[in-house]
Amino acid sequence: MEQQKTFVEDIERTLYDIRNEDHSVYKTERGLTEEIIRDISRQKKDPAWMLDFRLQSLEKYYRIPLPVWGPDISELNMDDIVTYVRPGGKMAGNWQEVPEEIKATFDRLGIPEAERTSLSGVGAQYDSEVVYHRVQKELSDQGVIYTDFETAVHEYEDIVKEYFMKLVPPKDHKFAALHGAVWSGGSFVYVPEGVHVDIPLQSYFRLNAAGAGQFEHTLIICEKNSSLHFIEGCSAPRYNVTNLHAGCVELYVKEGARLRYSTIENWSRNMMNLNTKRALVEKDGLIEWVSGSFGSHVSCLYPSSILHGENARCEFTGVTFASRGQDLDTGATVVMLAPNTSANINTRTISKSGGAATYRSAVKVTPGAKGAKCLVNCESLLLDEKSRSDTLPVMDIETDDVEIGHEAKIGRISDEAIFYLTSRGIAEEEAQAMIVRGFVEPVAKALPLEYAVEMNNLINLELVGSMG
Amino acid sequence: MEKELFSTLPVPTWRWLGVNEAYLPEELQTLPTPVRKIQIDVPAGQHVTQVIANRTEQRTEITAHVAEGGSLQLVQLQLLPSDKAGTCSVAVTAEKDAQVYYTGAEIGASRVLAQVKIDLAGDNSKADVAALYFGDGTRSIDLNYVITQTGKKTEANMQVRGALQDSAAKIFRGTLDFKAGSKGSTGREKEEVVLLNEGIRNRSVPLMLSAEEDVNGQHAVSAGRLDNSRLFYLMSRGLDEKEARKLVVGALFATVLERVPDADLREEISREVEERIEHGQR
Numbered sequence: 001m002e003q004q005k006t007f008v009e010d011i012e013r014t015l016y017d018i019r020n021e022d023h024s025v026y027k028t029e030r031g032l033t034e035e036i037i038r039d040i041s042r043q044k045k046d047p048a049w050m051l052d053f054r055l056q057s058l059e060k061y062y063r064i065p066l067p068v069w070g071p072d073i074s075e076l077n078m079d080d081i082v083t084y085v086r087p088g089g090k091m092a093g094n095w096q097e098v099p100e101e102i103k104a105t106f107d108r109l110g111i112p113e114a115e116r117t118s119l120s121g122v123g124a125q126y127d128s129e130v131v132y133h134r135v136q137k138e139l140s141d142q143g144v145i146y147t148d149f150e151t152a153v154h155e156y157e158d159i160v161k162e163y164f165m166k167l168v169p170p171k172d173h174k175f176a177a178l179h180g181a182v183w184s185g186g187s188f189v190y191v192p193e194g195v196h197v198d199i200p201l202q203s204y205f206r207l208n209a210a211g212a213g214q215f216e217h218t219l220i221i222c223e224k225n226s227s228l229h230f231i232e233g234c235s236a237p238r239y240n241v242t243n244l245h246a247g248c249v250e251l252y253v254k255e256g257a258r259l260r261y262s263t264i265e266n267w268s269r270n271m272m273n274l275n276t277k278r279a280l281v282e283k284d285g286l287i288e289w290v291s292g293s294f295g296s297h298v299s300c301l302y303p304s305s306i307l308h309g310e311n312a313r314c315e316f317t318g319v320t321f322a323s324r325g326q327d328l329d330t331g332a333t334v335v336m337l338a339p340n341t342s343a344n345i346n347t348r349t350i351s352k353s354g355g356a357a358t359y360r361s362a363v364k365v366t367p368g369a370k371g372a373k374c375l376v377n378c379e380s381l382l383l384d385e386k387s388r389s390d391t392l393p394v395m396d397i398e399t400d401d402v403e404i405g406h407e408a409k410i411g412r413i414s415d416e417a418i419f420y421l422t423s424r425g426i427a428e429e430e431a432q433a434m435i436v437r438g439f440v441e442p443v444a445k446a447l448p449l450e451y452a453v454e455m456n457n458l459i460n461l462e463l464v465g466s467m468g
Numbered sequence: 469m470e471k472e473l474f475s476t477l478p479v480p481t482w483r484w485l486g487v488n489e490a491y492l493p494e495e496l497q498t499l500p501t502p503v504r505k506i507q508i509d510v511p512a513g514q515h516v517t518q519v520i521a522n523r524t525e526q527r528t529e530i531t532a533h534v535a536e537g538g539s540l541q542l543v544q545l546q547l548l549p550s551d552k553a554g555t556c557s558v559a560v561t562a563e564k565d566a567q568v569y570y571t572g573a574e575i576g577a578s579r580v581l582a583q584v585k586i587d588l589a590g591d592n593s594k595a596d597v598a599a600l601y602f603g604d605g606t607r608s609i610d611l612n613y614v615i616t617q618t619g620k621k622t623e624a625n626m627q628v629r630g631a632l633q634d635s636a637a638k639i640f641r642g643t644l645d646f647k648a649g650s651k652g653s654t655g656r657e658k659e660e661v662v663l664l665n666e667g668i669r670n671r672s673v674p675l676m677l678s679a680e681e682d683v684n685g686q687h688a689v690s691a692g693r694l695d696n697s698r699l700f701y702l703m704s705r706g707l708d709e710k711e712a713r714k715l716v717v718g719a720l721f722a723t724v725l726e727r728v729p730d731a732d733l734r735e736e737i738s739r740e741v742e743e744r745i746e747h748g749q750r
Binding site (some may be wrong): 333388393401 | 479481482486487612672673674675679690
């Protein structure tokens with residue numbers, strides 16, 4: 001077999017790297033001032049309480065220092081970031097009404113195709129605004145609300161006011177405060193009691209403008225005994241300036257409800273991905289996170305699950321693939337507050353071509369969480385000697401009646417396994433890819449088929465060419 | 469008075485967990501007596517055994533160098549009075565083919581801070597670390613163990629076993645750090661904690677850092693209370709609950725204790741742990 005030496009980043013990103021000319025109709029000035037925040041709020045026709053909320057968040061943003069841990073984010077200069085970019089055109093409920101150029105982008109990414117074949121609702125955000133939103137009629141008839149966040153602020157103001165940034169308060173950390181000040185776009189989902197949404201809903205976030213930030217807010221409320229699978233996808237073309245993504249996801253899983261939240265993130269490698277995701281799970285509820293991190297220059301992403309009610313459960317499955325120029329710091333946190341809560345965290349990280357992958361986690365068991373169980377399993381694979389892989393878990397246990405287990409492994413693909421496969425006539429590159437695919441199988445299994453295929457393709461493209 | 473830093477986690481994490489730094493208790497900052505310093509030099513090809521049973525010294529620093537092919541057996545047993553705070557830091561460098569066997573026991577002191585740093589600098593060097601701790605009453609135990617693997621084909625093994633009762637609190641940070649170039653190295657780390665009643669606080673922080681592909685590292689932590697079925701079995705054989713606890717904790721500590729070369733010291737620690745289980749609040 002002919003050896004392929006091309007650097008994969010240049011091949012596999014073509015689809016994502018197509019950048020459109022910036023035809024935005026409105027942009028804020030670069031940087032972050034009270035005037036800019038007032039400007040964003042005016043553009044979005046915020047109610048007065050939301051403007052106040054933004055201004056208070058801005059104050060907190062100025063006050064809170066940068067974190068002392070994690071990847072180096074010193075290259076991020078907020079004075080260079082445009083926080084609000086409104087694309088041309090209005091939000092459409094019909095794909096044909098979406099401006100041609102934006103439509104072509106999402107067509108290339110396969111979003112409308114996915115809607116036709118496997119989704120019951122789709123939202124697409126381009127820069128700071130949602131450009132397309134649609135949900136199947138059967139769902140709206142059952143009372144399911146799936147809309148862009150701006151519409152929700154106006155049409156479902158009481159619900160938004162009750163839940164918005166209550167789980168991730170702006171004081172939480174610097175980028176939560178930033179989000180509170182400049183948030184724009186995102187999705188609002190409300191699933192009424194007892195309703196099961198059988199086919200997934202999806203939001204796709206695309207950041208086109210250079211030197212811009214995307215700060216979408218996702219709020220999902222699953223009422224008692226309901227269920228939902230929500231998928232988010234993210235991408236952006238590559239620019240030579242730093243782009244910033246500081247989204248916020250707040251998930252409320254009420255008694256007996258189940259929510260699966262899947263993400264395949266493939267931001268371009270000039271992106272700082274500083275995203276905050278948190279779920280509050282009530283009695284007998286279940287949150288399932290499926291998280292694939294492939295893109296971005298720097299990522300800090302640790303979906304957190306607060307198990308608030310008795311028997312609340314969390315399943316976290318994550319895969320992180322760090323390649324050249326990437327520092328991906330990912331993991332999960334779980335806070336167990338009630339009796340018999342349980343969590344299962346299963347992650348795989350891969351580093352190659354000088355990439356750095358860190359698994360970071362925290363499991364906190366409070367004194368009241370009697371009978372809590374938590375199992376963590378993380379495995380890391382290093383594919384060459386230029387790369388780096390770190391594992392940093394913390395367990396904090398404040399009661400005796402627990403079962404806590406943590407296991408981690410770090411290493412490379414064994415020569416024996418490669419030798420065995422090549423002796424069976426499989427080419428070395430393919431043998432390596434097979435082993436990596438097997439390694440990430442727990443994650444692939446948890447994804448819907450189309451996404452599992454996309455993830456496998458990403459892995460194949462990353463690996464071919466790395467040998468020889 | 470400004471707080472004095474004693475040890476830090478090699479790579480920091482979230483501040484709210486309170487595990488990034490360990491600061492000296494105030495009573496140790498103003499101690500009239502100087503820090504006791506012990507220097508051990510193991511010449512090439514030689515073996516040295518040093519057993520330190522510390523009952524009085526509140527601050528100890530042990531530095532050791534093990535030359536090529538040498539081996540050091542260092543046993544550090546902290547048996548300070550229960551109303552005193554104490555610190556101990558150990559730093560060992562191992563050259564080519566050198567071996568370090570470290571055994572630690574944290575039994576006494578109201579508040580103890582211990583740091584063990586072993587640098588496997590030479591190729592084929594080896595560190596075998598085993599430690600136990602027993603926390604009861606309001607005791608606070610803060611441990612920071614780091615094995616750095618720099619040489620090729622180094623081998624690290626860290627096993628820590630502990631039990632917590634009453635309202636004792638403990639932090640164990642255990643780091644295996646594979647440096648670039650440590651080809652063919654392996655590292656194993658395991659912490660097992662038995663939680664004897666509610667009211668305790670156990671923090672475990674097992675770190676594994678790797679800048680080298682050709683390594684094999686594993687770490688594991690298990691924490692929980694005494695296995696009910698085992699307890700039930702022992703009690704069905706006529707033991708009361710406290711006796712059963714003593715037996716289970718004794719078995720947990722046995723593999724660490726048997727590395728202590730002095731039978732009297734082994735006996736003293738076992739008896740002390742048994743007595744404290746007997747007088748536990750619950």
